[in-house]
Amino acid sequence: MTRLADMPETILRDILNAGAQAPSGGNSQPWRFEAHDRTALSVWMLPDKDHAILNYRHRGTLLAHGVLIETLVIAARHHGYRAIVSTLPCRDQPTLTARLRFEPDLGAERDDRLYTAIWTRCTNRKPYRTEPLAPASAAALAGVAREPGIDLGFTTDAAGITTLAEAASTSERVMFENRALHRLFFDELVWTDDEARQRRSGLQIDTLEMQPAQRLALRVFRQFPLMRVLNRFGMAASIARANARSYTCCSLYAAIGCGRRDIDLVSAGRTLARLWLTAESLGLSLHLQTGVNFLWQRATDGADDLFSPEHVALIERHYQSIRDVTALPSELIPLLCRIGHGGEPGARSLKQLPEVSGLAPVSGGVTFLPIHR
Numbered sequence: 001m002t003r004l005a006d007m008p009e010t011i012l013r014d015i016l017n018a019g020a021q022a023p024s025g026g027n028s029q030p031w032r033f034e035a036h037d038r039t040a041l042s043v044w045m046l047p048d049k050d051h052a053i054l055n056y057r058h059r060g061t062l063l064a065h066g067v068l069i070e071t072l073v074i075a076a077r078h079h080g081y082r083a084i085v086s087t088l089p090c091r092d093q094p095t096l097t098a099r100l101r102f103e104p105d106l107g108a109e110r111d112d113r114l115y116t117a118i119w120t121r122c123t124n125r126k127p128y129r130t131e132p133l134a135p136a137s138a139a140a141l142a143g144v145a146r147e148p149g150i151d152l153g154f155t156t157d158a159a160g161i162t163t164l165a166e167a168a169s170t171s172e173r174v175m176f177e178n179r180a181l182h183r184l185f186f187d188e189l190v191w192t193d194d195e196a197r198q199r200r201s202g203l204q205i206d207t208l209e210m211q212p213a214q215r216l217a218l219r220v221f222r223q224f225p226l227m228r229v230l231n232r233f234g235m236a237a238s239i240a241r242a243n244a245r246s247y248t249c250c251s252l253y254a255a256i257g258c259g260r261r262d263i264d265l266v267s268a269g270r271t272l273a274r275l276w277l278t279a280e281s282l283g284l285s286l287h288l289q290t291g292v293n294f295l296w297q298r299a300t301d302g303a304d305d306l307f308s309p310e311h312v313a314l315i316e317r318h319y320q321s322i323r324d325v326t327a328l329p330s331e332l333i334p335l336l337c338r339i340g341h342g343g344e345p346g347a348r349s350l351k352q353l354p355e356v357s358g359l360a361p362v363s364g365g366v367t368f369l370p371i372h373r
């Protein structure tokens, strides 16, 4: 067997660096990498880093890995390499999500647009401008290539957007009313810049785009017994209503429809990566909203009694309204994101240096040096 030429290490590091910019639930970055002779890469899940409740059956992690894998592929293509991807290659190694083998592909078109977007892509939770997209932008989003078995649809009418925005905000209501979810949310929250720089994971408060009064209130809401008293007067429901109003501020909602197998979640993530990076390259913002979807999967599975019957009914009602508006085939689960002109976000999440084995540490004992940010 002829051995492939090793990829220059600077290129492999840039590809890994690009992958490390991928989104993940609560910015948990649940992955590690293994380099093989600089011709191949294994991608491993670290699902315990992800949200213990929302990451139902590791599906959040698998979705994030799909985005990560596609980001690696796009970065490799930019550097003149084709990445041959085997997804979930081993049954007996369920945390191995992909193997990528790199082959020089100098004839391939460089994908600079999407590659450049990798470094600026972020979750923008601001209200966006409420206006239709330019036809060329709408056509570019509609033309995003879907992975096999993945559906992608768009909702542009005001009534549909309002219904989806209300449904998306349901998870915030449940989060402020359910003790376990409430605790996990506050565990994920990063309050100060210093803590953000130290942790380089978790939900940085500045990325939540809150007004000063809302931030102050959040400190009070940290105490669940107090929150419970406030909820008797409808506080959680009122937060969700305010969020829903903000979520209606967008040009459209996209729904990615995927099946329930692990491979479907990875495929959905790869499609999401293309959608997100295409949106970014068009100067558009994107806000992924998976909460109610993952709550619905958990609440209707019957595996635990984490949710009150009232919450199960609320989640089911709003999940059904998502189904009605998006009209995806019944076997597909809809993953929502809103898209539009959001402008610059108030803050961007910091990322950890990727954990890589199989590469010699660079000077100073750091395995990896970011070169773009």
Ligand SMILES: Cc1cc2nc3c(=O)[nH]c(=O)nc-3n(C[C@H](O)[C@H](O)[C@H](O)COP(=O)(O)O)c2cc1C
Pocket (backbone or CB within 6 Å): 021, 022, 023, 024, 025, 026, 027, 028, 059, 060, 061, 063, 064, 121, 122, 123, 124, 125, 202, 203, 287, 288, 289, 290, 291, 348, 349
């Ligand atoms: C599987 C998954 C689920 C997510 N769900 C939500 C969500 O429901 N609401 C939200 O505001 N952000 C959601 N996000 C966005 C993450 O919070 C975000 O990617 C992370 O904080 C890192 O920030 P970045 O996207 O700016 O890099 C999700 C991301 C992933 C990958």
